[in-house]
Amino acid sequence: MPADHARVEPAIAAIIALREQGASVHCITNSVAQNFTANVLLACGASPSMTASHEEAPQFTERLDALLINLGTLDAERRAAIRDCAGVAARRGIPVVLDPVKCDLSPPRLAFAAGLLSQGNMILKANQAEARLLAEAPAALRVVTGSVDEISAPTGERGAVSNGHPLMDRTVAMGCALGALVAALAVRAQTPFDGALAALLWFGVAGEIAAERASGPGGFASGFLDALYATSPETIRKQAGIA
């Protein structure tokens, strides 16, 4: 699929900037995804911080560049930490990404997600079923994953990325880690839109490269981290599928 170069270049610039300058992301994420999410951030040049403790997470959020809020394995401790960290992030004006994992299966998660979004200015990263239920909630940007991933801004700006591979659905925490990368790139991109486009392209192209070399989801997960780490801007540019 031929790339829309005018759109791809600012995304590529954000990838290069993250690799060169780094970005620290505090992640309140589910216990299943913590390890893989941290490894994805490290592979991309970012620095993870992962405590979900109510007592500690706000202090880390005070010092870091961005915040990821992921609602998987939500419990009382995480809920309290999320509320406080969202407050710190809003006051500091750092990028916040919300991933309302499986809110379509859990009414309390849905209500909690809607409440967070209503505080304004968060980037929503969700799959189609989740995003549909939060269609009325305000968001600084909507990143909706699927066979084609879509980005839409309140300004009406839209983008779509067709990269990726089915083995990505056979690796747990792949979508959760994407949310963390959207947060890291929002720090280094000119606009949140460019950052989200960069994250989708980087993930999708790395998935395609890893799938070519893998014989199953185990080798794929490991090769995916290698591809995030090593794939050149030139390759991402060449394989970019802007739909």
Next chain:
Amino acid sequence: MPADHARVEPAIAAIIALREQGASVHCITNSVAQNFTANVLLACGASPSMTASHEEAPQFTERLDALLINLGTLDAERRAAIRDCAGVAARRGIPVVLDPVKCDLSPPRLAFAAGLLSQGNMILKANQAEARLLAEAPAALRVVTGSVDEISAPTGERGAVSNGHPLMDRTVAMGCALGALVAALAVRAQTPFDGALAALLWFGVAGEIAAERASGPGGFASGFLDALYATSPETIRKQAGIA
């Protein structure tokens, strides 16, 4: 070891059915095993759901096909969630697998495990030391792992599987993930016995295949997921070691 084909075929059928139709398993499992367990389920065609939160787990159990209860890293939150989810599963009549991890080292875990089994109709998946301490407790099926794995039903039906490889003991959460696969296959097998036999054969043969290609436990863990994903029914049938 020549396979007892009359027994192997229903197990193979369950493996094929899981790959084709899937099965969703809610897993209340220890924090060490969550990621690997979810990846094993995904590699086998099943869908994991992993929250251990007291507040949320029962809602997920209401909608899913089977329940895994694993007593590793047991805490107050998990204990409450397990009690409620076991009640939901019993009411709905879905398969429940109990893995009383290290109950031989922890008297409270042993008492908790015995209490759960006394509610009736759970599949017990344990190693020999754990199973011995729960010998008097009722179970819908007993799956006892060791150098030879053994299955026994209250009807007197018995089976034994000799597949596997020592590197499986060098990979954390291998036994925990097996419990989740027993739960998934119980959904798609004609009987819990067939499902447990399928899980042991699939795991054991995948372990042998991965070990052939690995030079240590890192490559083994990744190759094991690949082998679960890719190994054909024909290969499982040919390598099946029914003792």
Next chain:
Amino acid sequence: MPADHARVEPAIAAIIALREQGASVHCITNSVAQNFTANVLLACGASPSMTASHEEAPQFTERLDALLINLGTLDAERRAAIRDCAGVAARRGIPVVLDPVKCDLSPPRLAFAAGLLSQGNMILKANQAEARLLAEAPAALRVVTGSVDEISAPTGERGAVSNGHPLMDRTVAMGCALGALVAALAVRAQTPFDGALAALLWFGVAGEIAAERASGPGGFASGFLDALYATSPETIRKQAGIA
């Protein structure tokens, strides 16, 4: 770098002893590092036990050979478990390793770490920023990681290891897992100093070997476990970089 053989041999002896005799380590560690830490211990011949539950951890500590206390993802449950387990370990006289993860970013963690060390006789494993803040606290041994890792004993004995590879910083939980290995080797070494030297050499050489074969952090993490598992004493001796 030529190895100081008089120092290397007792370390090599500890590595061989751990592989032959094993050692069980109870690890109260952060949720991000639990899986990788357990896999590192298994690859090295040790046995992990990982519950962080306040109710259970002290019972496990009663029966095991060493204790790791890692302050990542510190919460109320972990804090209570750590206090009780430290008490059990002190009474039993088993080795205790304290890793005050990111205490330079969290004043409560720093105070908690200082309080633990003041009870005496713990091995401190920290990076330079963390160690600097705990310079006044007593420790049975100080193991400070960096581009050159340094060990110092209250007796004035000092050692330094220059092995390792930058990809180790791109793999989450690498330093956390090192702390667990220091604990395991303290059980089998003649002195805590020999055990810490053994852990640094084993880790550093395995990192160098894995990096040679890897094309990124995914393959590196898996190859690192393989190298821990398979690298011969002869290779560790030959590559040892005693600075």
